[in-house]
Amino acid sequence: MNQVSQGSWLVVDSGLRPADENMALDKALLEAMAEHDITGVCGVFRFLRFEESALVGYHQSPDQELNLDFCCEQGIAVQRRLTGGGALIFDPTQIGWELVCHRDALPKGDMAALSREICLAAAAGLSTLGVKASFRPRNDIEVEGKKISGTGGIMDGDILLFQGTVLVDLDIPRMLRVLRVPLEKLDAHAISSVAERVTSLKALLGKAPALSQVQEALLEGFRQHLGLDFEKGDMPESVMALYPAMLEEIRDPEWININSRMQADMPLRKASLRAPGGTLQAEMLWDSFGSRIRQVHFSGDYFIQPRRAIVDMEAALRNVHLNEVETILADIFEKQQIDGFGLQAKDFASVLRQAAEQA
Amino acid sequence: MGTVRGCEIPEDLMYNVENNVWLRKEDDGSVTIGMTSYACALAGQIVSYTPKSAGKDIKKDKSAATVESGKWVGPLKSPVSGTVVSSNDEVAKDPGLINKDPYGSGWIAKLTPADFAGDSAELKTGADALSAFEEKMTADGFGGC
Numbered sequence: 001m002n003q004v005s006q007g008s009w010l011v012v013d014s015g016l017r018p019a020d021e022n023m024a025l026d027k028a029l030l031e032a033m034a035e036h037d038i039t040g041v042c043g044v045f046r047f048l049r050f051e052e053s054a055l056v057g058y059h060q061s062p063d064q065e066l067n068l069d070f071c072c073e074q075g076i077a078v079q080r081r082l083t084g085g086g087a088l089i090f091d092p093t094q095i096g097w098e099l100v101c102h103r104d105a106l107p108k109g110d111m112a113a114l115s116r117e118i119c120l121a122a123a124a125g126l127s128t129l130g131v132k133a134s135f136r137p138r139n140d141i142e143v144e145g146k147k148i149s150g151t152g153g154i155m156d157g158d159i160l161l162f163q164g165t166v167l168v169d170l171d172i173p174r175m176l177r178v179l180r181v182p183l184e185k186l187d188a189h190a191i192s193s194v195a196e197r198v199t200s201l202k203a204l205l206g207k208a209p210a211l212s213q214v215q216e217a218l219l220e221g222f223r224q225h226l227g228l229d230f231e232k233g234d235m236p237e238s239v240m241a242l243y244p245a246m247l248e249e250i251r252d253p254e255w256i257n258i259n260s261r262m263q264a265d266m267p268l269r270k271a272s273l274r275a276p277g278g279t280l281q282a283e284m285l286w287d288s289f290g291s292r293i294r295q296v297h298f299s300g301d302y303f304i305q306p307r308r309a310i311v312d313m314e315a316a317l318r319n320v321h322l323n324e325v326e327t328i329l330a331d332i333f334e335k336q337q338i339d340g341f342g343l344q345a346k347d348f349a350s351v352l353r354q355a356a357e358q359a
Numbered sequence: 360m361g362t363v364r365g366c367e368i369p370e371d372l373m374y375n376v377e378n379n380v381w382l383r384k385e386d387d388g389s390v391t392i393g394m395t396s397y398a399c400a401l402a403g404q405i406v407s408y409t410p411k412s413a414g415k416d417i418k419k420d421k422s423a424a425t426v427e428s429g430k431w432v433g434p435l436k437s438p439v440s441g442t443v444v445s446s447n448d449e450v451a452k453d454p455g456l457i458n459k460d461p462y463g464s465g466w467i468a469k470l471t472p473a474d475f476a477g478d479s480a481e482l483k484t485g486a487d488a489l490s491a492f493e494e495k496m497t498a499d500g501f502g503g504c
Contacts, residue, residue, distance in 0.1 A: 058425065058432045059407035084407070085430035108500030110401045111431045139430045152430040157378060259409060290452055292406075319406050321455060 008231045009101075010041040011219065016092055019053035019079035023255075024247035026082050026161060028239045029100045031246070034159045037238035043101025045222070045230060047215050050090035053077040054178050057085045057152060061261040064285075064294075070177050080256050083163055085139065085152030086295070086318065089178050090165070095214050097122070098163035103155075106226070111155065115139050117226065118162050119151060125221020126166065129214065131204045136315060145308035146199035147315075166218070168208050170200040182268060182283045182297040193299065197311050265289050271354035277342025278302030282351045291322045293352060305339045312336065313348060322356050325349045361485075363492045366397040366504035369462055373482040375438040376491040378420065381462065382438045382482060389444055390475070392423060392437055393466040397492060399458045400504045402428040408454040410446030410468055417441060419478050423468045426454065439478035441470035 014025060029046070032038050054066050054076055062068060062078050065087035071078050076089075090096070099106075099118065107117045119135040126133035126141065126148065133149075136142045141149035141164070151164035172194050176186045183190045195203075202208040209217075222228045249255060265288055272281040284296040296317050298310050309332070316328050329345040332338065340347070361370040368374070372381045379398035383391045399405070407427035417423050422434030423443065446468055450456050457465035472478065483491050495501075 057427075057430070059409055059427050082432065083430070084427040084432040110403065110501075112403050112429050115429060115431070152432075154432045156434055157436070290454075321453065 007040075007042045008229045009043050009045045009099075010038075010236070011045045011047070011230045011232045012235050013047040013215070013232075014235060016049040016051060018051050019055060019077045019090070020247065020250045022048050022050060022096070023079055023082065024243055024250045025235070025239070026098070026100075026163075027246040027249065028242040030082070030154070030156060030159055030161055031242050032236065032238045033100050033102065034156065035238075038236050041231075042105045042228070043099055044236070045219070045228075046098050046100070048096040048098065049092055049094070050096065051077065052089075052091045053079055054087065054089050055079050055081050056087045057081055058083060058154070059259055060087060061259045061266075062256065063263045064261055064266040065180055067178060067180060076178060078256065079250075080258065081152065081163075083152035083154050083161065085150060087179055088150060088165060089175050091171070093169040093208065095166045095168060095211065095218075096163060097166070097215075097218050098161060100159070100161045103158050103160060106160070111153075112138070114160075115151065115153065115162070119164075121222045121225035122149060122151070122164055122218060123221065124225045125218040126201075126214075128217045128220050129201065129205065129209055131201065136312070138315075140315060143199055143204060145311050146197060148199050148201070148204075166214055167198070167200040168211075168214060169202040170198065172198070180263075180266075180268075180285060182285045182295045184268060184270060184283060193297070197314070261289070266294060269355040269358050271351050271358060272300065273347060273351040273354065275343050275347040277340045277344075277347070280343060280347055280351050282348075282355050284352065284355055286356055291356070293317050293320050293322065293325070293356075296352065298348070302343050303341045304343065305341075306336060309336055309338045317352075322353065325352050361489045363397070363489055364496050364501065364503035366395070366400060366492070366496075367462070368395065368397070368489055368492055370485045370488065372462065372488075373438070373479060373484045374488045374491070375420075375436070375481075376483055376488065376495055378436040378438070379495075380435060380438055382479070384475070384479075385469075388471070388475075389469050390439060390441065390472050391466050391469050392435070394426070394435060394457055394461050395492075396461050396504055397496070397501070399461050401499075401501070402426070402431065402433065404428055405454045405457045408447075408450050408457070408467075410451070411443050413443050413445055415443045416473075417443060417470065423470070426457065426467075435467050437468070437470065438482055439470070439472045439475060441472040444469040444471055
């Protein structure tokens, strides 16, 4: 156990809300914590749920990450998070969790170490539900190689907010219509391919556990791994006093438009390569301005051991500059002792370069 | 060049140690600001950079830009009040420049200060800055760059 703080954390369940209200509460929590207006507790642990929404990370552009026409047609709210990471969908079946505190309420170390400790705690909690959850760098929680929770944070001086999702149930076809994914065709093959990479508690356990059960499991994970104590209560008055002004800021179009880039600057690129070990295909969303792979999906006719190597490579290659690709792949091949039966790290790098250089 | 626990801290720059930012007064009266090598070590590889636009007024200790690393977002807080003159187009294209050259080509913003004499009085430089960073690293439990 990595014991860090004395005293209790306030657990607040802010219930089911539209996305803008959840973002405004995040802003109000950060501000109240920074102004030392939340007293008597080490920090706040909030459970949050969303009416159907598509959320982009702080630095992302909705045009590049989402199918906005579909969102508009279906009444899916589009909102920007305060935290980093990639776009995701939220619906009322999913559970969000977050910690807001001063830096010294959590283990010391750099940002990567801090993410790891928080994700290990959340994974320990989910494991008490009967699934084998573990941390996957950089910021995911997975079960047997499939992602079940994504996370991201904001560090503002001495104050931090770190949040994650839990996929209790998942409608993959709908997710594929909301999010831009590195797949040319959204057919049955695409759905099964995504199902090999993402999972939910319902898929793993046969039925969706109750909301309260998942919440209690997460708290238990943070008790076990970080030694946190909890007491349940209402949202502090100091936060609710700031909330109306924060909601106004979030609803101002300036917020969603902080980063607004054209979809044409992040095209879908595709390439394939024949190598001694088989045929390898890469489809990727390519940031042509920053020469960065935003997301990649590998497929083709090949054998690779361990099987999870492909999803681990895809996770490690998210938002990576093209110049870093060789090093990252060589590192994964060495660490996981990957056997591609003739297919090597340089072949994966080569197919990515081909896709990037496509006219 | 000063060094604290393996992190370069040039002694000719001015620092807000708490916010982990540096400032250089330019000959034309403007200031250039950026992240310290210590801040870069804590953050890891920086993948996104969103600066405030030219012409925007920034108050002292408020955000002049945001950066992202490993899914963490963080503001870079300006050590002085002022108006943004320019942001760094090269960093916008390759945010990793901040890690590679934090005191040179990886600068974050250039500002025209509103009250340089007043705002800069609290900033540290030279040996004072080095000892303040040593103290901060101890408090943060930081092993070294």
